[in-house]
Amino acid sequence: MQFTDIAVNLGDAMFQGKYHGKQRHRGDIDDMIARARNAGVTRQILTGTSLKTSQQMRAYAEQYDLHSTAGCHPTSTAEIDKYRGGEEAYFSALKELIASDLQTKRIVSIGEVGLDYDRLRFAPKETQLKHLPRLLLLSKEYNLPLFLHDRHPEAHRDLVRIMKEVGFGPDWAGGVVHSFTGTVEEMKELLDMGLYIGVNGCSLKTQENIDVVKAIPLDRLMLETDAPWCSVTTGHVSFKYLPKDLVVVERVKPEKFVEGKGVKGRNEPADVSSEFLKADGQVVLIAHIVANIRGEPVEKVARAAFDNTTRLFYPDQVQDGKDVL
Structure with a gap:
């Protein structure tokens, strides 16, 4: 199985060993990326959340043979x-x-x-609304798909309205709403617009979330971690869908960093081991959970998600509808 993690915040200070402004251990980006590749996460898309981080993620993508986004997060x-x-x-x-x-x-x-209307302390609604049309139109101008943030019912209504106002449609390069936490009805509205749905640990917290995951068509599903955030925890409804043969890798506190071990409180694309696989990744864990929720083989879910990400983000690698990798 191969996996694409469509949302990795590689610019977060945690990957430099900094937590709450304090240096706890050396930066371990090289190790994290190696663990991901060993886990079958052959592609990672690094998230640009501002002008500065978009520039930084582009540089990281070049350095590590990965890919990135460029834009400005609503917050x-x-x-x-x-x-x-x-x-x-x-x-x-x-x-x-x-x-x-x-x-x-x-x-x-x-x-x-x-x-994002849940965190208006970072950017008022008026500011987000003011700049959204111009940010969306970059997709049309450069023929690149959209990587979308949709958080809060009112924000969803405004996002759909503005996307329609700027003319988003079949002649655009498409897009995905990542880290989706909305309702089944909201999900279906996005599907009707031709969008994909990205699922991570934050998408699997509640029973309502589980019902949404069951309803996503397999040909519109994508998998992600949103690392270092959105880990699956014991308090999530999805935790009961965790396969019995998957065991979380031993993790230590940041100040007790050990080579080769994970870090408590930090999600990353490779963060789980299995008695059958030498190294599963967190995005692999998401695939297993989603497969169990849907009652489908994990290989089927993994292949569909990988093909979906190929069609959207790597169209040059598709021939006759199939991934050439």
């Missing part, structure tokens, strides 16, 4: 008006980054963009 949109030179200068710099990559194609998506 980061307040930085656009504060940027030296203002909104025009910000978008000019973002466009310059995307345009400079058109040949190397490390940037495979416009994102993370969307709306």
Whole structure:
């Protein structure tokens, strides 16, 4: 089985060994990426959440032979008006980054963009709404799929409305709503727009979440970790769907860092071991849980999710509808 983790926040300080502003251990990005590849996570898409992190993720993608997104997370949109030179200068710099990559194609998506009304302390609703249309239109301009954030029922309504207003449709490059936590009805509305649905630990907390996962068509499903966030915990309804043969790798506190071991409180694409596989990844764990929820073989779920991500983010690697890898 091969896996694509469509959401990895590699720029988070935890991967540099920093927690709550304190250095607890050395940075271990090299180790984390190696563990993921050993686990069958052959692709990772690094999430750009601002101009700076989009630039940083593009550099990491080049360094580690991965891919990335470029955009501005809704909770980061307040930085656009504060940027030296203002909104025009910000978008000019973002466009310059995307345009400079058109040949190397490390940037495979416009994102993370969307709306988040749960954390308005970071960016007011008005600010998010002001900049969303222009961010969405980058997808049309550069023919790149959207990597979307949709958090809060009212935000969902506004996101759908604005996407329709800017003309999102079949002639665009498509998109995925990642870390989906909405209702079945909201999910179906996104499907009707031609979008994919990304599932991680945060998508599997409640019984309502479980019902959504059951209802996602297999040809619209994607898997992710949103590392270092969104781990599956014992308090999640999904925990009971964890296969008995999968055992969480021993993890230690950040200040007691040990080579080769995981870190407590930090999710990463490779974070689970199995008596059948030398190293399963967290995204592999998500695949097992989703498969058990749906009553389908994990190989079927894994293959579908991998093919879906190929069609959306790596269309050059598809021939006659099949992944050429």
